[in-house]
Every structure is written in structure tokens, then in C-alpha cells.
Amino acid sequence: MVRFTVLASGSKGNCTVVTGGKTRILVDAGLSCRELFRRMRLVDEDPATLDAIIITHEHSDHVAGLAVTARKLGIPVYFTEGTHRAWVRWLSPRKQMTYTQWLEQCRKQAAARMAEADAAEAEDCDPEDLDPSAEPASNEVAEPTARQAAPAKDPTALPSVQFFQAGKPLQIGDFHVSPFTIPHDAADPVGFVFQAEGVRMAVATDLGYIPPNVKAQLKSVDLLLLESNHDLEMLRDGPYPWSVKQRVLSRVGHLSNEAASTYLETEYDGQASYVILGHLSESNNLPELARIAAERALDGRASLLGNRLLLAAQHEPLSTICF
Ligand SMILES: [Zn+2]
Numbered sequence: 001m002v003r004f005t006v007l008a009s010g011s012k013g014n015c016t017v018v019t020g021g022k023t024r025i026l027v028d029a030g031l032s033c034r035e036l037f038r039r040m041r042l043v044d045e046d047p048a049t050l051d052a053i054i055i056t057h058e059h060s061d062h063v064a065g066l067a068v069t070a071r072k073l074g075i076p077v078y079f080t081e082g083t084h085r086a087w088v089r090w091l092s093p094r095k096q097m098t099y100t101q102w103l104e105q106c107r108k109q110a111a112a113r114m115a116e117a118d119a120a121e122a123e124d125c126d127p128e129d130l131d132p133s134a135e136p137a138s139n140e141v142a143e144p145t146a147r148q149a150a151p152a153k154d155p156t157a158l159p160s161v162q163f164f165q166a167g168k169p170l171q172i173g174d175f176h177v178s179p180f181t182i183p184h185d186a187a188d189p190v191g192f193v194f195q196a197e198g199v200r201m202a203v204a205t206d207l208g209y210i211p212p213n214v215k216a217q218l219k220s221v222d223l224l225l226l227e228s229n230h231d232l233e234m235l236r237d238g239p240y241p242w243s244v245k246q247r248v249l250s251r252v253g254h255l256s257n258e259a260a261s262t263y264l265e266t267e268y269d270g271q272a273s274y275v276i277l278g279h280l281s282e283s284n285n286l287p288e289l290a291r292i293a294a295e296r297a298l299d300g301r302a303s304l305l306g307n308r309l310l311l312a313a314q315h316e317p318l319s320t321i322c323f
């Protein structure tokens with residue numbers, strides 16, 4: 001059976017679980033490990049059955065719980081090289097080294113990490129582990145303490161890193177995954193189409209607009225998770241500083257209700273059984289505004305059989321969709 005569960009969607013954390021055949025993939029890890037596991041159990045999913053994590057881009061609402069979750073589960077993480085590099089830099093703000101030097105250091109540390117594997121088993125699933133500011137400053141002169149005397153824990157250590165490229169499909173277990181470039185202000189952001197058992201499910205959030213390559217990917221999907229981030233008027237009149245408003249509105253920002261519904265009305269092929277609106281802003285949008293705009297755009301195409309419209313939420317999982 002093919003399943004799709006949005007555990008969280010929005011600027012405070014994004015996580016989705018896709019299941020097909022014998023494979024289960026976590027798409028983004030923007031919740032703390034503890035909260036992620038709690039939400040999976042809420043929808044009767046066992047975190048221990050996850051096979052891999054795949055990342056859209058390095059913004060914290062997509063990776064905040066990544067390292068702890070991957071280490072806890074001992075599963076591989078799939079990134080583009082650009083996203084991985086940006087994520088490493090984000091977690092290593094004090095380290096002055098090139099990416100090549102970092103990879104070399106990783107190789108040297110690999111043996112040491114193997115020896116520490118038993119200790120890692122006992123690693124607590126603690127969101128505080130992720131706060132880069134909580135890491136002891138390497139250049140800080142301080143009295144040695146028991147904590148500092150222990151081997152420094154590399155915040156970027158992962159059980160396994162797998163690279164993929166936008167535009168080059170890959171196989172993860174029973175899933176055929178098509179990553180595609182999206183216009184967003186991150187190093188190398190992507191959306192995905194996941195295909196298993198003949199079912200195609202698209203994830204397209206965090207994009208300033210919908211360029212032709214994305215429109216091509218969103219054709220003939222059975223499920224479409226599409227960003228409907230903000231209402232233009234609410235954003236313009238809302239509390240964000242001018243610079244942030246400009247960022248959100250830009251071609252590498254976020255998709256408005258208006259842009260999402262223009263796409264649904266004029267370009268969307270109407271093939272999906274489910275259309276899920278996601279990444280709704282809590283400051284500059286209301287679920288009802290997003291829903292009404294999309295319903296109007298679907299214009300009678302929504303039914304029990306096709307184009308069922310759902311809204312993904314920030315603070316609770318959306319019920320699992322089964323095919
Ligand atoms: Zn985001």
C-alpha cells in the first residue's frame with residue numbers, strides 16, 4: 001500500500017512520511033526528534049521502520065531535527081551536495097575549513113565514530129542537541145570540565161550521506177524519486193515526485209513561483225502537496241518587517257494563495273486524487289482564505305473521487321492518505 005502522511009507543514013517545521021512497497025522515507029526533518037517520533041506514533045507509524053531521510057533544502061524548518069533523528073535511527077540521509085554543504089556550514093559556524101577539508105576530516109573521524117557507536121546507541125533524543133550555540137566554542141579558553149574532556153561530538157555526523165542531483169531520478173528502495181529544482185533562496189533547493197506501485201506523489205513547497213520545469217513535474221500526479229503560504233493582502237498589511245515581506249514575495253520566496261490558485265485554475269491538469277495545501281504562514285494567512293482560493297480555482301473539479309482538497313497544519317499531523 002502507498003501512504004502519505006504530513007506530520008507538520010509550515011515555517012516552524014516540515015516533515016512528511018511517504019510509504020510504498022517495503023520502503024518508508026521521511027521527507028525533511030524540521031521537527032525535533034522527540035516531536036517527530038511523537039507525531040509518528042499519533043498516526044500509528046513506527047519511527048523504527050523508516051528507511052531513509054531525504055532533504056529538500058537546508059532551511060531550519062526542514063532540517064532542525066535531522067542529525068539527531070538520523071543518528072537515533074541509524075539511517076542514510078539523501079541531500080544534494082549543495083544542500084549538504086550549506087547544512088554543514090550552518091552547523092559548523094566556527095570552523096574555518098573548506099568542504100574538501102571537512103570531508104577529509106570526516107574520513108579520519110570515521111574510525112573513531114565506529115568505536116563510539118555503542119555510546120551513540122544511548123544518545124538521548126534531545127532537541128537541544130541541535131542548537132549550534134549549545135556546542136562548546138572550540139576557540140574558547142575555559143576550565144576543563146568533565147563534559148569538555150569527553151570527545152567533541154560532531155554535530156554534522158550522520159550514519160550515511162547519499163548525494164543526488166536535481167533532474168536525475170534515483171531509486172530509494174521501492175521508491176522511484178524524481179528531484180526537481182525549485183526557485184527558493186537556499187543553496188540547491190528541490191521538490192520531489194515519489195513513485196511506487198504506480199502511484200505518483202509530488203511535494204512542492206518553498207518556491208517563489210512555479211517555473212516550467214516544476215509544472216512539467218506536477219503533471220499526472222495522484223497527490224499534490226502544494227505551497228499556499230500567504231494571502232497577499234495579509235502579508236502586505238501584516239507584522240513582518242519590509243525586508244522580510246520583500247523576501248517572501250520575491251521569485252525565490254514563497255508561493256501565495258493567489259499564485260497557487262492561479263496555477264490550479266489555469267495549468268493544473270486536474271489528475272490528482274488529493275490536493276494538499278501546505279506551508280501556510282501563521283502570521284500572513286488563514287486556512288479558510290487558502291481553502292476558499294483553491295476551491296474557487298478547482299471550480300467544481302473537487303469531488304469524492306478526485307481533487308479532494310486538504311490543508312496540512314503546523315501543529316498536528318494530517319490523517320494518513322492511502323492509495
Ligand atoms: Zn520552509
Ligand SMILES: [Zn+2]
Nearest residue numbers: 057059184206
Ligand atoms: Zn525554505
